[in-house]
Amino acid sequence: MHTPKVIIIKIGSNVLTQSNGLPDLERMAHLVKGIHDLIQAGKKVVLVSSGAVAFGRQALPLSEKLNPVIKKQIWAATGQIRLINQYQDLFGKLEQPIAQILVTKEDFRDRKHFLNMKNCLEALLQQGILPIVNENDTVTITELMFTDNDELASLTAAMLNADTLLLLTNVDGIFTGPPSEPGSELIEQISSSLPEMTQYISATKSSFGRGGMLTKYAMAKKSADLGIQVIIANGKREGVLEEFAKQKLRCTWFEPKKVKQAAKKWLAHGAQYYKGEITINEGAKSSLTSSVIRSLLPVGITQIAGEFSKGDILLIRDDKGTKIGLGRAEYSSKLALERIGLKNQKALIHYDYLYLFDHD
Numbered sequence: 239m240h241t242p243k244v245i246i247i248k249i250g251s252n253v254l255t256q257s258n259g260l261p262d263l264e265r266m267a268h269l270v271k272g273i274h275d276l277i278q279a280g281k282k283v284v285l286v287s288s289g290a291v292a293f294g295r296q297a298l299p300l301s302e303k304l305n306p307v308i309k310k311q312i313w314a315a316t317g318q319i320r321l322i323n324q325y326q327d328l329f330g331k332l333e334q335p336i337a338q339i340l341v342t343k344e345d346f347r348d349r350k351h352f353l354n355m356k357n358c359l360e361a362l363l364q365q366g367i368l369p370i371v372n373e374n375d376t377v378t379i380t381e382l383m384f385t386d387n388d389e390l391a392s393l394t395a396a397m398l399n400a401d402t403l404l405l406l407t408n409v410d411g412i413f414t415g416p417p418s419e420p421g422s423e424l425i426e427q428i429s430s431s432l433p434e435m436t437q438y439i440s441a442t443k444s445s446f447g448r449g450g451m452l453t454k455y456a457m458a459k460k461s462a463d464l465g466i467q468v469i470i471a472n473g474k475r476e477g478v479l480e481e482f483a484k485q486k487l488r489c490t491w492f493e494p495k496k497v498k499q500a501a502k503k504w505l506a507h508g509a510q511y512y513k514g515e516i517t518i519n520e521g522a523k524s525s526l527t528s529s530v531i532r533s534l535l536p537v538g539i540t541q542i543a544g545e546f547s548k549g550d551i552l553l554i555r556d557d558k559g560t561k562i563g564l565g566r567a568e569y570s571s572k573l574a575l576e577r578i579g580l581k582n583q584k585a586l587i588h589y590d591y592l593y594l595f596d597h598d
Contacts, residue, residue, distance in 0.1 A: 242402035244282045248391035252408040253473035254289035260296045270328040272479025282363045286371045286391040293317035335367045340374040347511035392457040396503035406473030411490030429493045465497030505564045505593035508551040514544030515553045533585035536577040546571045566591035
């Protein structure tokens with residue numbers, strides 16, 4: 239495990255929630271003390287916290303007949319206040335200032351929103367303030383939702399060029415089988431060269447969260463590929479953050495690859511945010527995937543789908559329809575259609591804003 243400097247800590251719903259669905263205030267206080275100790279040790283920390291729905295459920299019983307989506311929105315809206323007030327109280331006793339940041343996927347899709355959010359978070363960290371990030375559940379439903387807070391934490395880590403992403407769940411990490419079975423063993427290290435390990439992972443989702451271990455694995459692999467070390471550990475474990483600080487934590491550690499440029503980190507998470515699709519010919523594909531740095535020129539483009547503006551994310555496919563990468567548009571779809579297949583034109587996607595799957 240590498241010595242961390244900038245840490246994104248994600249606390250899952252199952253960590254902050256008791257078996258009866260109500261908040262676990264004792265566990266919350268224990269983790270707050272551990273986070274404060276990390277900050278006191280000179281680490282920059284951002285907390286991505288679930289738990290708003292649990293606090294809402296505790297305070298506001300709702301009819302079973304009420305639409306489940308509406309019910310969740312109400313609990314999230316009322317519970318978020320209680321969640322942040324509880325953090326305010328606990329961190330206030332330790333004289334640690336905090337800030338609340340509520341976000342949606344749209345904030346990550348739009349480059350301007352993304353940079354505004356990044357600048358705000360960096361300013362908070364410079365002033366010694368702990369940002370507490372959560373999804374704005376009251377406005378995000380269905381396709382606008384994050385898979386769960388693992389995805390939000392992964393995006394936040396990429397945005398802030400964090401070196402460490404710590405995902406706290408209710409098990410010690412990824413096992414060779416269901417963790418409850420006696421023969422299952424903890425996989426302590428997943429190196430960057432290992433093949434896919436999804437066959438080991440249960441697809442069962444957590445009791446109170448939207449995601450499960452498959453989501454955690456996918457997000458952890460993506461973050462590690464971008465150069466961020468990822469740790470999946472048990473947030474219910476006594477002294478979990480103290481053990482993390484001493485690098486003696488029982489966990490699954492994902493070995494990070496070489497650190498990617500900041501813009502490429504943003505693009506790497508854009509698979510669900512793209513506004514248009516670009517199909518390229520075999521010559522352009524060979525050029526982009528070669529060892530020589532190349533931008534995507536109109537001459538290699540055979541098809542353009544969707545309407546997009548300068549700065550929007552585009553999905554790139556080869557002539558067989560295979561997804562090969564993502565890029566930021568240098569100009570609009572209207573101009574791109576006029577230049578398709580032509581030589582001596584400005585690149586539609588500059589290399590600095592090009593992210594290739596399995597090649598970059």
